[in-house]
Amino acid sequence: MSHSLEQTFRQDLREQLAYFEKETSELLRKAYPDLAKRDAIHALVSKYCDHIYGYLNGDILGEIDECVWIGSVVTIIDEIDGTEERYKIVLPHEINADLGHISFLSPLGSRLLLAHKGDRIEVDSPSGSYGVMLFEAAYEK
Known part of the structure; x- marks a missing residue:
């Protein structure tokens, strides 16, 4: 970086x-x-x-693109059909569905926050529970 x-x-x-x-x-x-x-x-x-x-404070090293931060763009893969989706994790006032910006407070965003590449994420949403794999995370300004 x-x-x-x-x-x-x-x-x-x-x-x-x-x-x-x-x-x-x-x-x-x-x-x-x-x-x-x-x-x-x-x-x-x-x-x-x-x-x-x-x-x-320097206690955590090298995690900028290894874990999901607010500001990270993530690529997830749906466990059932293998489709990929990209989202940017943002603060609530920055939500923009057209751009794929989701709040860290959303069911998916809250499960992705601090997750690491390769993690399996179980998401409880209003339409039911589903699983995804965090394929990629990259911080973007």
């Missing part, structure tokens, strides 16, 4: 931490009236923030 992409990535992570520090309580309160679901999403956000701190 180029030095400038590394700097951009680090800056994006710092901005994400600031976003979560400011917005998490309100986001959870508005989006998740169900307390159990709210607690699960809060745990996901906390785990993600811990991962960011680990990366910024």
